[in-house]
Amino acid sequence: MLSRNWRHLCRRYSQAVTFRTNENSPAQQNDKQVGLFYTVNPDLCKQLFSHGGFPKSFMKQTKTFTETAIMVRQPALDLINCIRASDMDQPAIRYVLYGEKGTGKSLTLAHLLHYAHEDGFLIVHVPWVSEWLRRITRHKEMSNSQTREGLVDLPLDAAAWLIHFKSQNQKLLKSGNLKTNKEYVWSKREKTEVGSPLSDLVELGINRVKYACDVIDALVDEIKILSNNKQCKTFVAIDGFNSFFYPLTRLNTPTKRKVEPDEVTLTSSFMKITKNDWKNGVIVVTADELSVPEEHHESYLPRYLLYKKGFEHLDPFVPIQINRYSDKEFMTCVSYYRDRLWLRGPTEIEMELKFTSASNPYKFMEQCAPL
Amino acid sequence: MANKMKIIKKSMAWYYPNYLLPKIRGVIQCRDYARNTTFQSYYQNPVFRKEDQAKLIESSELSKIAAFPVKPPAACETSSVYHDPIVNKVINHIMEMGKKSLARSLIEKAFENIKRTQIERYHLASTQQEKDKIELDPKKILHQAIENSKPLLQLTPIKRGGITYQVPGPITENRSLFLAIKWLLEATYEKERTVHFPEQFAWELLDAASNSGKVVKRKQDLHRLCEANRAYAHYRWQ
Numbered sequence: 001m002l003s004r005n006w007r008h009l010c011r012r013y014s015q016a017v018t019f020r021t022n023e024n025s026p027a028q029q030n031d032k033q034v035g036l037f038y039t040v041n042p043d044l045c046k047q048l049f050s051h052g053g054f055p056k057s058f059m060k061q062t063k064t065f066t067e068t069a070i071m072v073r074q075p076a077l078d079l080i081n082c083i084r085a086s087d088m089d090q091p092a093i094r095y096v097l098y099g100e101k102g103t104g105k106s107l108t109l110a111h112l113l114h115y116a117h118e119d120g121f122l123i124v125h126v127p128w129v130s131e132w133l134r135r136i137t138r139h140k141e142m143s144n145s146q147t148r149e150g151l152v153d154l155p156l157d158a159a160a161w162l163i164h165f166k167s168q169n170q171k172l173l174k175s176g177n178l179k180t181n182k183e184y185v186w187s188k189r190e191k192t193e194v195g196s197p198l199s200d201l202v203e204l205g206i207n208r209v210k211y212a213c214d215v216i217d218a219l220v221d222e223i224k225i226l227s228n229n230k231q232c233k234t235f236v237a238i239d240g241f242n243s244f245f246y247p248l249t250r251l252n253t254p255t256k257r258k259v260e261p262d263e264v265t266l267t268s269s270f271m272k273i274t275k276n277d278w279k280n281g282v283i284v285v286t287a288d289e290l291s292v293p294e295e296h297h298e299s300y301l302p303r304y305l306l307y308k309k310g311f312e313h314l315d316p317f318v319p320i321q322i323n324r325y326s327d328k329e330f331m332t333c334v335s336y337y338r339d340r341l342w343l344r345g346p347t348e349i350e351m352e353l354k355f356t357s358a359s360n361p362y363k364f365m366e367q368c369a370p371l
Numbered sequence: 372m373a374n375k376m377k378i379i380k381k382s383m384a385w386y387y388p389n390y391l392l393p394k395i396r397g398v399i400q401c402r403d404y405a406r407n408t409t410f411q412s413y414y415q416n417p418v419f420r421k422e423d424q425a426k427l428i429e430s431s432e433l434s435k436i437a438a439f440p441v442k443p444p445a446a447c448e449t450s451s452v453y454h455d456p457i458v459n460k461v462i463n464h465i466m467e468m469g470k471k472s473l474a475r476s477l478i479e480k481a482f483e484n485i486k487r488t489q490i491e492r493y494h495l496a497s498t499q500q501e502k503d504k505i506e507l508d509p510k511k512i513l514h515q516a517i518e519n520s521k522p523l524l525q526l527t528p529i530k531r532g533g534i535t536y537q538v539p540g541p542i543t544e545n546r547s548l549f550l551a552i553k554w555l556l557e558a559t560y561e562k563e564r565t566v567h568f569p570e571q572f573a574w575e576l577l578d579a580a581s582n583s584g585k586v587v588k589r590k591q592d593l594h595r596l597c598e599a600n601r602a603y604a605h606y607r608w609q
Contacts, residue, residue, distance in 0.1 A: 066494040370479035
């Protein structure tokens, strides 16, 4: 009896399933494409994600499969519909993506970024906040802020982010419609005039790394003003946002004092842009367990990860849970992996893997690896 | 079968002498306990593969063994689709201080690396012929690599007239398997400090599977030496 059921289930899962969709623009995707994979154009990939945005394991996967394919999933579609339906004249709505480890928060965010790029949003995307606050590399540079007392600058990270920003918004910045509304004086000789294009501001930050953090701060202000004036619409995406609210960072000042996230200038800039005191914008952030140390992986819920402070900062927000694979999604994923030869072997193991990975996308991918 | 065993176990005479027991080594994966265990010597090795059980039933040998108690199978001896005795062997060779899960994770990572390189090559290959040539199964590559690095001859030092001669002679199947695995691992351990074990092991396996690389060269060197020392061969029996 059991074995017959088993065989039946195996047969069900081994059926040839369509797993690809030709609908490569996220704006056109609808419920028919749920669970199917669409490929992202390599040039676009390079433009949007060359400086981060995909998780490392997914980058490896794209190299192995020689293509970038993202699954169309329900939360992303829902969010796109929400963004379309919402009134842009109202204060910006904040969405928080949350879910267990490895369920695809970052990839959903990447999918949304693709949508935002197609829909002509100005993209403000932070690939991974922990990269700034928790990852200490040999080249990490810190300095005390010149303009704001008691705060810490991360000039190299800030400059890297500006390059990322520039490459993501090439088109909009080149068009030159975006102009500054204020005058910024950096030093005796350097200043940015009123009405100079936004790209000049970004260039200045990249070339004069010393001012990169202040440039970001100015850029955030400018973006808010421009959006309010309806000169552009803005899509803010921050991955691992809860890192900003974890009590401590791994940074140390030269006097060996532990730095809190609030004392970093970048934090204050991105706090400003996640407030809902501006309009014509969309804010999507993720609350991720992986961006805090392991002893605080007890729950994946936003209230736990964002702490009271972060929760109150974002409140009111729309929580969106990213779930594990549903049966259908698992099935298409299996056939995609079989097509890409990542999953090999008899059909019985699909059920075996479904049980052992509990349909968790990342675990499923990992467990297929040595087979 | 398990039920039957239980009944038979009860009626089993505990002082049954060892030499009267039938040998069932031929069919099953050999699993000898290295140290003294709680199992008496008349306990039989478990038959944990479904194919092997079917074989036993077919050759009607099951009724002979059914009367004897059986050792429990180890955790790694499963009837999973992916069980492979050679892989298990290699894992045991890699293992240090009994950290088997670590050893297994290392070899799995090596398999992953092999798979990644091979799949990438497969997708980048333009024609079907080229694609067919690429072996994608990491386990098959491991088998092929071990097969290619197994020596056929060995040198044994034999002392004749005060001089030790390196005398070529045949090698047993077991010893050549042991040497193949040992050489593969020794070649892997000779690596840069910054390169991780799974990466290097993957490269060595891919090299050996395509009949090139350090290990195959070592095998060929041994064969050459055996060939050069063939004049001493008669010392084996004189």
